[in-house]
Amino acid sequence: MPDTAPRPVGARIVSLVPSLTEAVAVTLPGALVGATDWCTHPADLDVTRIGGTKNPQLDRILALAPELVIANEEENRAPDLEALRAAGLDVLVTEVRSVPQAFAELERVLVACGAPGRPRWLAEAEAAWAGPARARGRTTAVVPIWRRPWMVLGRDTFAGDVLARLGVHHLYAGHAERYPRVPLEELRAAAPDLVVLPDEPYRFTADDGPEAFPGLPCALVSGRHLTWYGPSLAEAPGVLSEALRAARR
Structure with a gap:
């Protein structure tokens, strides 16, 4: 069965992507049999945990005998996905670089998982x-996603x-790399209007982030609303806009 063909209702699904886990769990309760340790939504999700997005325990996935594994080209490693395919599993790999693409890929995933209609x-x-x-370009920003070393959002x-x-407009949008390493001194010297600090993949907090950018407004934002594509997309514009406004008051 091709990975994009609809599965029957009751199909067993394993998700290797937190945002896709939430999307499938909300749309098709009971369809998921496995998810990563980082799949935190819904909070009451009760499935077998199969490790991280970058280091899934393939033997656990195989033991679940899923009809479909859903993954992402950025969050998951190609060798792991190839190993699952070699073991006979169907693997659907998403690519999401923009909001419109997120909607298209979500629909593709939900159809493949057996959703009877658009949720x-x-x-x-x-x-x-x-x-x-x-x-x-109305507001300029740098968006760190890691420290030790410092890494920021880049292109695409x-x-x-x-x-x-x-x-x-984040200032490294035209960088040759998607997640470039940039020295802290260079980030400060860029003098953005705003520093956007998400709480994932690195958990920036009020005590771990703003102190690195003295004199610059820092917005602590929800990583789930900034980087996840799923049900959180509905509330993301309001949640993020308020966090950005609050930082500049």
Whole structure:
């Protein structure tokens, strides 16, 4: 069965992507039999945990005998996905670099998982993002995603597109790398209007992030709303916009 063909209701699904886990769990309760340790939503999700996104325990996945494994080309490693395919499993790999692409890939995943129709949350999310993107470049920002070493959003990222649609231009959007390593001194010298600090993949907090950028407004934002594509997309514009406004008051 091709990986994009619809599965019957009751098909066994394993998710290697936290945002896709949430999307499938909300849409098809009971379909998931396995998910990563980082799949934190829904909070009451009760499935077999199969390790991390970068180091899944393949033997656990195989033991679950899923009809489909859903993955992402950025979050999961190609050798792991190839090993699952070699073992006879169907693996659907998503690619998400923009908000419109997220909606298209979510629909593809849900159809493949056996959803009988488009879920209400997906329509609400599309409506939340339906307005025109705000003027690019109104607010400049740097967006660290890691420290030790410092890494930031670069070119062609989903989170970068989310911010652009909220009127925030991150200064490394034209960088040759998608997640470049940039010395802290260079980030400070860039003098952005705003430093955006998500709580994942690195958990920046009020005590671990803003102190590195003295004199610059810092917005602590939800990584789930900035980087996840799923039900959280419906509330992301409001949640992120408020966090960005609060940082500049």
